[in-house]
Amino acid sequence: MLSGGDGPGAQMAMRILTRMAHVHAAAELMDITGAHIDSTIYIGEAGLEFAERMAGLGARVQVPTTCNVSGLDEHHWQEWAVPHDWADKAYRQMVAYQKMGCAPTWTCAPYQAEMRPKFGEQIAWGESNAIVFANSVLGARTERYPDLLDICCAVTGRVPAVGLHLAENRAGEILMRLTSVPHSLQRDDAFYPVVGHLVGKIAQDRIPVIDGLEVKPTEDQLKALGAAAASSGTVALFHLVGVTPEAPTLSAAFQNRRPAQTIDVTMEMLRAARQELTTAQGDELDLVVLGSPHFSLAEFKQLAPLLTGKHAHPRVRFLVTSSRAMILFAKEAGLLGALESFGGRVTVDTCILATPMLPPEIKSLMTNSGKYAYYAPGMLNTRVTFGSMADCVTSAVEGRVTRDESLWQAR
Numbered sequence: 001m002l003s004g005g006d007g008p009g010a011q012m013a014m015r016i017l018t019r020m021a022h023v024h025a026a027a028e029l030m031d032i033t034g035a036h037i038d039s040t041i042y043i044g045e046a047g048l049e050f051a052e053r054m055a056g057l058g059a060r061v062q063v064p065t066t067c068n069v070s071g072l073d074e075h076h077w078q079e080w081a082v083p084h085d086w087a088d089k090a091y092r093q094m095v096a097y098q099k100m101g102c103a104p105t106w107t108c109a110p111y112q113a114e115m116r117p118k119f120g121e122q123i124a125w126g127e128s129n130a131i132v133f134a135n136s137v138l139g140a141r142t143e144r145y146p147d148l149l150d151i152c153c154a155v156t157g158r159v160p161a162v163g164l165h166l167a168e169n170r171a172g173e174i175l176m177r178l179t180s181v182p183h184s185l186q187r188d189d190a191f192y193p194v195v196g197h198l199v200g201k202i203a204q205d206r207i208p209v210i211d212g213l214e215v216k217p218t219e220d221q222l223k224a225l226g227a228a229a230a231s232s233g234t235v236a237l238f239h240l241v242g243v244t245p246e247a248p249t250l251s252a253a254f255q256n257r258r259p260a261q262t263i264d265v266t267m268e269m270l271r272a273a274r275q276e277l278t279t280a281q282g283d284e285l286d287l288v289v290l291g292s293p294h295f296s297l298a299e300f301k302q303l304a305p306l307l308t309g310k311h312a313h314p315r316v317r318f319l320v321t322s323s324r325a326m327i328l329f330a331k332e333a334g335l336l337g338a339l340e341s342f343g344g345r346v347t348v349d350t351c352i353l354a355t356p357m358l359p360p361e362i363k364s365l366m367t368n369s370g371k372y373a374y375y376a377p378g379m380l381n382t383r384v385t386f387g388s389m390a391d392c393v394t395s396a397v398e399g400r401v402t403r404d405e406s407l408w409q410a411r
Helices: 008-023 045-056 084-099 128-138 149-156 191-203 219-232 267-276 297-307 324-332 336-342 370-380 389-398
Strands: 029-031 034-037 065-067 123-125 158-160 174-178 208-211 261-265 287-295 317-322 345-348 364-367 383-386
Touching: 008 029, 008 045, 008 149, 008 158, 034 149, 045 084, 045 149, 065 084, 123 128, 123 149, 128 219, 128 287, 149 158, 174 191, 191 208, 191 219, 191 261, 191 267, 191 370, 219 287, 219 297, 219 370, 287 297, 287 370, 287 389, 297 317, 297 324, 297 336, 297 389, 317 324, 317 336, 324 336, 324 345, 336 345, 364 370, 364 389, 370 383
Parallel strands: 034 065, 034 123, 174 208, 174 261, 287 317, 287 364, 317 345, 364 383
Antiparallel strands: 029 158
């Protein structure tokens, strides 16, 4: 590839990959079985130019490759405040990646679709929540692949043999023990973004091991934990003792090593972490947004009965972000009617953090996503209230922020 035998596109990708392998002091490259490309998001001219140049040089992916969210909802962007110039360039970037053979999944949750890696598979995934889910929940192996390097890995079918690709680098480093957390809270969906936010803040780029969970979390709850931890910190792998595949026991999670640090996670710490996810003051509300990471079919099933027979307050917009595939499944299951009757809307292919879709009058939003709550104040210049899915629905109906505090008041 370096010599140009596979064409100039593959040559360019391999030149970049081998240079980065040298930077990371990799002894060799290794094969991968799949990739997920984060650089599909249009954020400026450089990323677009890179994608179109690679596609123009004939670069083609060598492994099954999915696309992260794009810079716009291809079919419904006109319904929002997306500038035409932005939409045109974002669409061009989508086209360039499809020319390279990437599957047009346009989702930050590729693990919800068909191309889902298995335990031990070596992959090259971008997008922070996808990375932590693949490593932690599926037990696949990927490093934190940044924009542009991810597509180079897909085009060459290779990655540097470093970091979390290697078993010896996947041992836990810091132990976080849940203490006196009620079962009722552990079963609640809102617990997982909060504990994830706290884990990320403390662990940063270390591998945390979480012990003391006494319930079996759902896949969406694990998704929420990982997404929040990858936002407040740079967590790419966590071990949940007795739950995640490389942590059947505490000693297995640490590969029989001793933790560098042990922290007892108390209710006081969790309440403080939950409060950090709310930057709004008062009960004003312009928008409720769900779906970061993208809403799953299970979440649509959970949401529909909460909306039935109700209607959003005329002052509050209600938005769910998801993928094309999940929307199709939800529609086939008859789950979108309740959302439409409620006055809610769906957007696909993108999210509010990746496209300038929100009109300037939206200043106060509410979400059940730890990731949205963490990023929205800085990226969207909005005030945010974090609450459960039920809190979000109730608030949308009443036209003001309303939260049930009972689960968080235990001592």
